[in-house]
Amino acid sequence: MAETIPVMTEDKRLEQISEQIVRLANADFGLQVPISEKRDDIDSIIVGLNLLGEELESYIHQLTESEDKLKNALVLLNDAQHLSHIGSWEWIIAENVISWTDELYRIYGRDKENFESSFENFLACIHPDDRDYVNKVIQEAYQDKKQFSFSHRIVRPDGTEAYLDCKGDIYLDENDVIVRMTGTAQDVSDLRKAEEKLRQLAAIVESSSDAIMSKTPDGFLTSWNKQAEQLFGYTEKEALGKHISLLFPAERLYEEDEIIARLRQGHSLINYETERRKKDGTVFSVAITVSPINEPSGKLIAISQIARDITEKKHAEEKLKLYNKILEQKNKETEQFAFIASHDLQEPLRTITNYIGLFSEEYSGKIDETADIYINFIGSASRRMQVLISDLLEYTRAGNDKSLVQVDCNVLLEEITGDLNKAITESNAEISFKDLPVISGYTTRLKSLFQNLIANAIKFRKPGVSPVITITAKDEGTDWLFEIRDNGIGIEKTYYEKIFMLFQRLHARTEYEGTGLGLAHCKKIVELSGGKIWVESEQGKGSSFFFTLPKKFAL
Numbered sequence: 126m127a128e129t130i131p132v133m134t135e136d137k138r139l140e141q142i143s144e145q146i147v148r149l150a151n152a153d154f155g156l157q158v159p160i161s162e163k164r165d166d167i168d169s170i171i172v173g174l175n176l177l178g179e180e181l182e183s184y185i186h187q188l189t190e191s192e193d194k195l196k197n198a199l200v201l202l203n204d205a206q207h208l209s210h211i212g213s214w215e216w217i218i219a220e221n222v223i224s225w226t227d228e229l230y231r232i233y234g235r236d237k238e239n240f241e242s243s244f245e246n247f248l249a250c251i252h253p254d255d256r257d258y259v260n261k262v263i264q265e266a267y268q269d270k271k272q273f274s275f276s277h278r279i280v281r282p283d284g285t286e287a288y289l290d291c292k293g294d295i296y297l298d299e300n301d302v303i304v305r306m307t308g309t310a311q312d313v314s315d316l317r318k319a320e321e322k323l324r325q326l327a328a329i330v331e332s333s334s335d336a337i338m339s340k341t342p343d344g345f346l347t348s349w350n351k352q353a354e355q356l357f358g359y360t361e362k363e364a365l366g367k368h369i370s371l372l373f374p375a376e377r378l379y380e381e382d383e384i385i386a387r388l389r390q391g392h393s394l395i396n397y398e399t400e401r402r403k404k405d406g407t408v409f410s411v412a413i414t415v416s417p418i419n420e421p422s423g424k425l426i427a428i429s430q431i432a433r434d435i436t437e438k439k440h441a442e443e444k445l446k447l448y449n450k451i452l453e454q455k456n457k458e459t460e461q462f463a464f465i466a467s468h469d470l471q472e473p474l475r476t477i478t479n480y481i482g483l484f485s486e487e488y489s490g491k492i493d494e495t496a497d498i499y500i501n502f503i504g505s506a507s508r509r510m511q512v513l514i515s516d517l518l519e520y521t522r523a524g525n526d527k528s529l530v531q532v533d534c535n536v537l538l539e540e541i542t543g544d545l546n547k548a549i550t551e552s553n554a555e556i557s558f559k560d561l562p563v564i565s566g567y568t569t570r571l572k573s574l575f576q577n578l579i580a581n582a583i584k585f586r587k588p589g590v591s592p593v594i595t596i597t598a599k600d601e602g603t604d605w606l607f608e609i610r611d612n613g614i615g616i617e618k619t620y621y622e623k624i625f626m627l628f629q630r631l632h633a634r635t636e637y638e639g640t641g642l643g644l645a646h647c648k649k650i651v652e653l654s655g656g657k658i659w660v661e662s663e664q665g666k667g668s669s670f671f672f673t674l675p676k677k678f679a680l
Contacts, residue, residue, distance in 0.1 A: 135167065138161065142171060145178070148178075154179070157175045210232065210312035212225065212229025212232045212310050213226045216306040218305055225237075232279075233250055235282070252286065255277040258275070259275060270303060272292070272293065272295065274290075275291055276288065276289065276290050287312055288316075289312060293307065293308030294307055336355075336432040337350045337352065337430075338364075341427060344370065345366060346365055349361045349364045349365055356432065357372055358403045359371070363404075372402055380399060385428075391423075393414070393416045393417065394413065397414070398410065398411070411435060412433045413433075481500060484500060530566070532566050534558075538558050538575060541572060548584075552592055556595075557594070557595050557596070558595070561596070574650045577643040578609045578670050590612065592613065600676075604675055608669055614664075615666050615667055616662040616664070617664050624660065651674070654674055
């Protein structure tokens, strides 16, 4: 209640009322007009104004609180829309005004300040292949005055596409006339991508040639693909809900507990070879891969399992073992035969050679010229036979060296050039090498390999030209790549493969001596070491022989 004041003029009192009205109009409720002692009509007006001020102050306070709540609600709504990727819109039909929420602008990749949210502009944002469909759905909803929902793609200004799931509603007045339409649009692009991946994964699982299944940590089957049906004989209906032990032979039941224990420790089981049982009781060999499916906390919630029939693989392995055993026996027999044959052949051959030598010394020039020619032919053929038998025996023994040692290729080459000193001196050959690696290998094999290739480079030199032979090695990561390059007569490309075959010669014996076993021997040595050998050459311009030795033996 306003305070009572002494009597003042009516003009003054009316002036106070006027000022109070202005203050109330400006929402200034800090002062009240005092009441006079007259208690007349003017005082009644003053009391009314003061009460009105109190009510207005209370109303504005309530209105402010409601506005704050509304703002908070809008913030929460915007946050909820942003988190759920759902934007909303409203279309006031009579005024043809369409309004979008901030999230809808974000979904469409549009700027609120520069994009007019009209129906025409909305359609322009739709993917061209979906535009007619969307327009038809909305027009039908408008005509039929019913709710609607649809999915479509949009194209953002940057060219990216998004999938939207949309819903809408129609609002009518008392005359059944549409007054407004509202709707929502949710960006489900990530969901669509995930669904597509799931469809692809499901297609892969169903089309897989392996049996793929899943089970609970307790071992009860929860999924079963078509290949599992074919492999084990149980249909999906028969298998789901059953314990995995259904597939175990009795003597293998203990494996399940071991597998579960391993998975609970966070480990997988990859290509574990075991046995399983079909519906008809047949026990067969399988390779299984079992993986845990864990919650983020690490708790085991499911298990995936892949099974592959390896019956044929097992049979092939058994056949291979048997074949290797037979091959090993045959190799031993071959080596034994070669040793015996060479020994038995060399003895009479030495006798023939010795007696031909004695006969030549005694009767050369005493019979006639033809006899001398025949004696020379026999002696030459005997000596060639001795070399051939020696080379053949060396070829068959190439894999017998079992002493794996550290070999310094630089030291080995020094030894080889010493052994070939006579040939090097007679041909005036120049042989260079340096910084060759130290490798772990078989000394006898490596010496034979390098010596054959160097001897060939000296032998097949151009007439009147001193041989220049360079030996280098290059680190190829997993292998050492060796090159022996010469300036000799070269080899035509047609014969690149032929020269590594047994008893293959490109020249007559009158031109170059040899048995045709040297390069075949080199090929065998390199391949026994796990490498490969080849040649690059040009007729008349020299050759480069390359071979690799596995880096895993390198020091």
